[in-house]
Amino acid sequence: MTSGPGFLSRRSLLAGAAAFVAAATAGRQTAAADEPRIVSLDYGLANTAMALGVTPVGIAAADGWDRFVQEPPLPDSVVDLGMDRLINMERLAALEPDLILATPYTQALRSRLSEIAPVLSLTLYAPDGEPLDRSYAATRELGERIDRVDAARAYLAEADATFAACRERIAAAAPGPVVLVHMIDPRHARVYGAHALFQNVLDRIGLENGWPHPTNYWGFQTVGVEKLAEADPESTIVVVRPFYEDEIEPILARSQLWNRLPAIAAGRTITLPAVLAYGAVPSAVRFAELITDAMTTVNR
Amino acid sequence: MTTPIALRLPVIAALLFGPAAALTLIALGPELMRLGAPAGTGFDVDRLVLLYADLPRLATALLAGAGLGLSGVILQQVMRNPLASPTTLGLSAGAELALSIATLFAPGLLVFGRDLLALVGSALAGLAVFAIGARRNFAPVAIVLAGLIVSLYCKSLSTILILLHDRYLMSLFIWGSGSLHQQDWSIPLDLLPRLGLLAIAAALLIRPLGLLTLSDAQARSLGLKIALVRWGGVAIALALAAVITSSVGVIGFIGLVAPTVARLAGARRLGAQFVWAPVIGAGLLWLTDAVVSLAAGPLATFLPTGAVTALFGTPLLLLLLPRLKASDRREPLPSAPRPPNTARPPVVLGTVAVGLAVLFALAVMLGRGVDGGWVIASGDALSTVLPWRIPRVLAAIAAGAMLAVAGTILQRLTSNEMVSPEVIGVSAGATMGLGIALFVTAAPTLTVLLGSATLGAGLVLVAILAMGRKSGFAPERIVLTGIALLALLDAFIGLVSASGDPRALQLLSWMAGTTYGMDLSTALISLALMLVLAGATCLTARWLDIMPLGRSAARAIGVATSRVQAVMLLIAVALTAAGTLVVGPLSFVGLMAPHLARELGLRRALPQVVGAAIAGAAIMIVADFFGRNAGFPYELPAGLLSTLVGAPFLLLLLRRRQ
Numbered sequence: 001m002t003s004g005p006g007f008l009s010r011r012s013l014l015a016g017a018a019a020f021v022a023a024a025t026a027g028r029q030t031a032a033a034d035e036p037r038i039v040s041l042d043y044g045l046a047n048t049a050m051a052l053g054v055t056p057v058g059i060a061a062a063d064g065w066d067r068f069v070q071e072p073p074l075p076d077s078v079v080d081l082g083m084d085r086l087i088n089m090e091r092l093a094a095l096e097p098d099l100i101l102a103t104p105y106t107q108a109l110r111s112r113l114s115e116i117a118p119v120l121s122l123t124l125y126a127p128d129g130e131p132l133d134r135s136y137a138a139t140r141e142l143g144e145r146i147d148r149v150d151a152a153r154a155y156l157a158e159a160d161a162t163f164a165a166c167r168e169r170i171a172a173a174a175p176g177p178v179v180l181v182h183m184i185d186p187r188h189a190r191v192y193g194a195h196a197l198f199q200n201v202l203d204r205i206g207l208e209n210g211w212p213h214p215t216n217y218w219g220f221q222t223v224g225v226e227k228l229a230e231a232d233p234e235s236t237i238v239v240v241r242p243f244y245e246d247e248i249e250p251i252l253a254r255s256q257l258w259n260r261l262p263a264i265a266a267g268r269t270i271t272l273p274a275v276l277a278y279g280a281v282p283s284a285v286r287f288a289e290l291i292t293d294a295m296t297t298v299n300r
Numbered sequence: 301m302t303t304p305i306a307l308r309l310p311v312i313a314a315l316l317f318g319p320a321a322a323l324t325l326i327a328l329g330p331e332l333m334r335l336g337a338p339a340g341t342g343f344d345v346d347r348l349v350l351l352y353a354d355l356p357r358l359a360t361a362l363l364a365g366a367g368l369g370l371s372g373v374i375l376q377q378v379m380r381n382p383l384a385s386p387t388t389l390g391l392s393a394g395a396e397l398a399l400s401i402a403t404l405f406a407p408g409l410l411v412f413g414r415d416l417l418a419l420v421g422s423a424l425a426g427l428a429v430f431a432i433g434a435r436r437n438f439a440p441v442a443i444v445l446a447g448l449i450v451s452l453y454c455k456s457l458s459t460i461l462i463l464l465h466d467r468y469l470m471s472l473f474i475w476g477s478g479s480l481h482q483q484d485w486s487i488p489l490d491l492l493p494r495l496g497l498l499a500i501a502a503a504l505l506i507r508p509l510g511l512l513t514l515s516d517a518q519a520r521s522l523g524l525k526i527a528l529v530r531w532g533g534v535a536i537a538l539a540l541a542a543v544i545t546s547s548v549g550v551i552g553f554i555g556l557v558a559p560t561v562a563r564l565a566g567a568r569r570l571g572a573q574f575v576w577a578p579v580i581g582a583g584l585l586w587l588t589d590a591v592v593s594l595a596a597g598p599l600a601t602f603l604p605t606g607a608v609t610a611l612f613g614t615p616l617l618l619l620l621l622p623r624l625k626a627s628d629r630r631e632p633l634p635s636a637p638r639p640p641n642t643a644r645p646p647v648v649l650g651t652v653a654v655g656l657a658v659l660f661a662l663a664v665m666l667g668r669g670v671d672g673g674w675v676i677a678s679g680d681a682l683s684t685v686l687p688w689r690i691p692r693v694l695a696a697i698a699a700g701a702m703l704a705v706a707g708t709i710l711q712r713l714t715s716n717e718m719v720s721p722e723v724i725g726v727s728a729g730a731t732m733g734l735g736i737a738l739f740v741t742a743a744p745t746l747t748v749l750l751g752s753a754t755l756g757a758g759l760v761l762v763a764i765l766a767m768g769r770k771s772g773f774a775p776e777r778i779v780l781t782g783i784a785l786l787a788l789l790d791a792f793i794g795l796v797s798a799s800g801d802p803r804a805l806q807l808l809s810w811m812a813g814t815t816y817g818m819d820l821s822t823a824l825i826s827l828a829l830m831l832v833l834a835g836a837t838c839l840t841a842r843w844l845d846i847m848p849l850g851r852s853a854a855r856a857i858g859v860a861t862s863r864v865q866a867v868m869l870l871i872a873v874a875l876t877a878a879g880t881l882v883v884g885p886l887s888f889v890g891l892m893a894p895h896l897a898r899e900l901g902l903r904r905a906l907p908q909v910v911g912a913a914i915a916g917a918a919i920m921i922v923a924d925f926f927g928r929n930a931g932f933p934y935e936l937p938a939g940l941l942s943t944l945v946g947a948p949f950l951l952l953l954l955r956r957r958q
Binding site: 079080081082083085086087088089090091093094095105107108109110111112115184185186187188190216218220221222223224225226229254255256257258260261 | 348349352353354464471474475479481482483484485602667668684685687688689749798799800801802806809816817932933934935937
């Protein structure tokens with residue numbers, strides 16, 4: 001069922017080893033080019049640093065990047081630091097980073113991490129505030145910290161422009177509301193709404209969310225598939241990968257309930273490539289572009 | 301009660317079905333009314349959900365509840381044990397573990413059918429329970445204890461497997477917590493024929509099973525093939541539990557409660573129990589599910605029915621436990637004569653201590669280099685890795701030794717070799733404290749986490765002492781209460797993890813147990829605490845020599861048993877709390893280390909305590925070593941690995957002794 005490289009697979013170990021050797025040699029050389037050595041314990045922050053032109057030398061759970069983030073592809077030189085809650089400290093220390101990017105989620109590790117390098121803890125998700133606003137703030141703060149203030153400003157302006165362009169295309173196509181789901185299994189789904197990064201994007205590009213129910217502080221709600229029937233009947237069901245495993249699709253294709261959902265029955269369903277649901281500005285931009293492309297061509 | 305029996309059972313059933321039907325009608329009534337009317341031309345949401353979600357869900361609840369009730373009644377009759385059930389014998393958890401492993405590591409196996417895999421899993425879990433129970437002459441308390449331990453073991457293993465693959469396997473969380481959500485009729489329609497066939501088979505066994513209440517000799521004189529009937533009954537009960545688990549996940553405690561309620565309501569004869577237990581089981585699950593469906597709306601959260609039944613079931617188990625008193629607690633068979641003890645404790649202890657020192661050196665020096673290759677560190681390289689390795693290895697030693705000493709105390713106090721520090725509830729208390737801290741503070745620091753875990757353990761301790769005072773600190777009650785607490789914790793975790801809350805993963809990663817993140821000062825404090833508490837235990841070794849002889853014998857020698865038990869319990873709880881803070885609540889080191897010490901020939905209390913401490917420390921060092929290196933750069937939790945390291949040893953030793 002797991003598609004990416006296995007947790008303990010020899011391949012990933014060898015790849016990691018090779019990557020490390022490459023990083024140890026190449027990384028040191030580019031250090032001369034004034035590039036700070038950053039490691040990130042969070043995909044979203046790593047993604048942000050890359051958008052500002054600094055590729056981290058190491059990130060947590062690098063083996064899941066292709067499955068969950070996809071864009072931009074992670075260079076082979078990036079060293080895998082292990083699970084985000086159980087970072088491999090010896091390997092992290094050996095990378096001799098100048099800065100460790102973390103979220104409050106790994107707060108318990110803070111004291112040990114700061115023995116290795118200064119820790120910049122940036123909050124993307126919190127009970128108050130919206131993740132996209134926080135991601136903008138985090139981008140600026142990171143820009144200041146790594147001396148990429150102009151790059152941060154430029155990147156955020158570019159993001160604003162992308163959202164605005166998407167907004168125009170959406171307004172022209174008037175595609176109706178969407179319901180954003182991750183399929184957990186054939187009987188259960190996560191639906192995204194208020195406080196989700198996805199929702200912030202919908203607001204920015206002028207797409208309406210057809211999901212009528214409240215969501216938790218990460219912006220999702222876990223529901224039985226039958227609940228999808230309560231969505232606005234004009235909605236398009238948007239299945240966001242990953243979590244749309246091979247065996248789910250055929251079961252849904254046979255399901256009487258699924259096939260009679262108004263959106264499915266009317267053919268209003270699209271499947272998007274993986275977008276990091278708990279990411280930062282780069283994920284928001286990627287999501288905006290993907291959903292705008294899909295929704296402006298969907299059959300109405 | 302003078303109500304005629306024939307009346308009471310229908311009354312009970314009505315008390316379950318009435319409210320369930322009422323709740324269902326409130327929810328579905330309007331749509332049900334309109335069902336007769338011709339369908340509208342357009343899309344009708346309510347009708348759609350009623351036909352393809354609500355009604356199949358109702359049917360599934362009724363079928364699963366009835367099946368579990370039947371499974372429970374058969375098990376209780378076969379085992380002559382009023383606490384036997386798919387939950388308390390570990391059958392459901394075994395099925396879950398087998399399916400989790402298959403999903404994760406060998407999806408190809410799923411082509412053989414989920415039912416078959418579930419059956420294999422529950423059969424293995426059942427075998428483990430019976431094997432342990434056989435050593436205690438199938439005493440009901442021992443069986444239930446073994447069952448719950450195997451169940452928790454399976455549950456924790458599957459939880460940890462999910463944890464390690466969390467990003468992929470949210471689905472297993474939900475299924476493990478037992479969700480009855482449906483999106484068409486396929487699940488109830490699959491269940492119906494399977495359960496029907498098994499029910500017919502069970503019906504054919506009613507008469508011979510009924511004769512099992514006679515003594516074995518009497519039954520045999522009536523021409524009954526006892527073994528055949530027993531195994532037939534067990535097979536049907538296993539199959540019922542496996543089929544239900546594979547289609548909707550783990551639904552706890554229905555199989556325990558339904559037959560008990562049926563009996564309490566007057567179903568004396570087995571035939572009546574066979575009818576009423578499934579009826580009551582169906583009613584119970586329907587009622588629970590109706591409440592869950594209704595509550596899920598306003599709570600705006602996802603509630604898996606199985607976790608909720610466990611939440612209800614645990615207090616019921618606690619209520620039922622006293623009914624098992626004296627009459628059901630058969631004495632264990634006198635153990636087989638042991639070979640004379642030729643080992644000289646000082647020699648043995650010296651040898652294992654040297655072994656520990658070697659392990660320590662290896663664990664500190666040998667490791668994976670940053671590029672993933674194996675490296676024996678020395679000189680400069682050593683000084684760069686030491687700050688990361690030393691605290692962890694010291695913490696592993698402290699935690700392993702503390703849990704081992706706690707285990708030795710508890711096993712001697714209860715004369716029960718299946719008791720371990722995990723099962724007295726202190727670790728569950730610590731975990732719940734940690735969980736609360738995670739859920740009320742946005743970004744808890746390590747200090748906050750440890751503080752709240754200590755507080756949780758302390759509260760359980762106070763509860764144990766308060767309750768224990770009444771029973772004269774009877775160890776069995778304390779252990780069973782602790783297990784009930786663990787089951788409650790399990791239900792709680794099932795609830796939060798099924799909703800997809802990321803904080804549940806943090807809780808789980810702590811539960812998986814790890815020396816990860818230890819700094820030197822914390823490790824040294826743990827080590828000092830271990831030395832003080834283990835030292836105190838050594839001073840009281842005489843009591844530990846006497847207590848296994850039994851309370852009356854101890855009293856005759858002039859030991860104030862209640863006070864001694866309270867003191868020893870206090871030490872054990874302190875050791876457990878401190879050890880749990882380091883490696884999490886599910887390490888099982890405390891179960892295995894005392895056995896290892898005894899098998900090394902350390903029979904008397906003092907040498908056994910010291911030997912167990914060394915063995916526990918060694919197991920944890922090895923576990924931590926593998927945890928750091930096996931999946932490099934991915935860390936594996938030492939607590940989980942200690943189970944994998946120690947369990948094979950334990951099994952080997954248990955086999956050898958028979």
